Amino acid sequence: MSGLLEIRDASKSFGGVQAVTRVSLEAQKGEILSVIGPNGAGKTTVLNMISGFYHPDSGRISLEGRDVTELAPSRIAELGVARTFQNIALFRGMTVLDNLMLGRHVHMKTGVLSACAYWGLAQKEEVVHRRRVEDIIDFLRIQDLRRRPTGSLPYGLQKRVELGRALALDPKVLLLDEPMGGCNHEEKEDMARFILDVNEEWGVTVILIEHDMGVVMDISDRVAVLDMGQKIAEGTPDEVRANPRVIKAYLGETKAVPSTGGSRV
């Protein structure tokens, strides 16, 4: 069985820096695949290649068997790949509602003329998609924030709204770049619960980059480990945890097990 999203032998260098070297990853439909690794391992570069910001120097990326290696980010979003960013990329001046409605962009069709006329087609479409957005608002429990500009929200809630915007795309694959970075314990628990629910109830395939090992080991179906731009291990959380190369990458030469401390959800 081939994966929903396949990366085969992708390499990317910036000037003289080899950021990613012949990395292959495969996300099966409906799983949570975590990508971990020390800082600078190339995790975000891999995500950026999937979402089309970078095109790999060599190698191939395919979604549902279709080659998407050279597509622009907006095309890849249309094909059903949504993502969040490490350092929140919301539209800060706009309300939560507008941010989520923007997530519906690829599913809407209103053109300039019908938009200017509004009453009729455009209004009908707005209402249909507003319904979907309200589902997401309920799911994320941000009903009271609808009309708030996202720039004024606390950090943890911004992360949540950004997840909501990605969900509004009704994605097949959801790429999450450190969704819990900088969050407190409670926010991490909420976020982990949302990710699990999205995965289980909506069947969304999740690719997760996260530094909190407790969360990663708890919610992932499989974990891939990158170090120095190369994949050094892949498997179930237990396999990865016991892998000596992983231990070495994280802790150097030692017999200790990589931290399972931090928060356990």
Place this chain on the structure above:
Amino acid sequence: MIHRECGVLKTTYEADMGLYPLPIAKWTVAALGVLFVVVIPLSLHEYYLSVANLVWIAVIGALGLNILVGYTGQVSIGHGAFMSVGAYTAANLANRLGSPWPVNLLAGGLMAALIGAIVGIPSLRIKGLYLAIATLAGQLIIEWTINHVTFISGGVQASIEVARPRLGPMVLSSQRDMYYFLLVFVVLGIAGTMNLMRTRVGRAFIAIRDHDIAAEIIGINIFRYKLLAFAISSFYAGVTGVLYTYFLGIANYEQFQIGVSIDYLAMIIIGGLGSVLGSIFGAIFVTLLPIVIRYAMEAFGGIFFAPQTVLNLIPNLRLMLFGALIIFFLIVEPEGLNRLWRNIRSYFRVWPFAY
């Protein structure tokens, strides 16, 4: 001002997404309608109506520029030239083919949209100041072309006379006729912009302004939408140029030089970037400012200066005040007159309480 939001409950998404969520807004709109449709045109002298007409024309142009600069975040110093494209397209059509004004208006707008989209192509690669210079180049090239290609400009003076617009058997000759004529387009322009900005396309524009990378990641084709913003904005500019031509009865490139581009930028900065109401306030303010200054100087200038000095001062004072005001707004209230209005409104919204 006595209205309360509590108790205004909505049961449908249609109502929640309405342009005027509060019941009082309907009354306000009705009152404004009476003011602008009945009171002003029937009570004011022809001269004041001609001033009002200038304001209406400016409102449409400012709305267009605000779509591009305020909402999409792409600078343009070429809007004067886009207006001239509309003006000369309409004037040539009217004189060569004798086509009626609705055709000329649409053609002028579409031609300006096309040229505007072409001038906007560099916006894919460059932003901010660099884009400003690129559009400035567009302005100068268009100005030169119109001035030097006699096929477009129609001869030495680069001006083409245009007959008054007709509605059936009626010729719109007086300022009052023009007032109603222009008012229709102002209403269409305002409604069009407001609707555009609360639906898919307008949201995409704002998304590009706020965070272009995030806009791309949710599936917005940045290049297409930037060009679309240039095209829509230039369409408004073209229509403005056509209306101005019909208003003056002549198309003349001197009416659309770089100073005009700057004036319109000033309107939206003073009025408020990214706001429909701001465009209207700015257009009113910038159009009326020189007229108010002239009256004020004629009335009170004699107290301080010799009569001849007063006459010399009037045109210069306009420029000086203009510059000072732009600086004032950039520093004190970057969000413009629209923000001042909102501050006043939110004060009264909860009056007599503080919050």
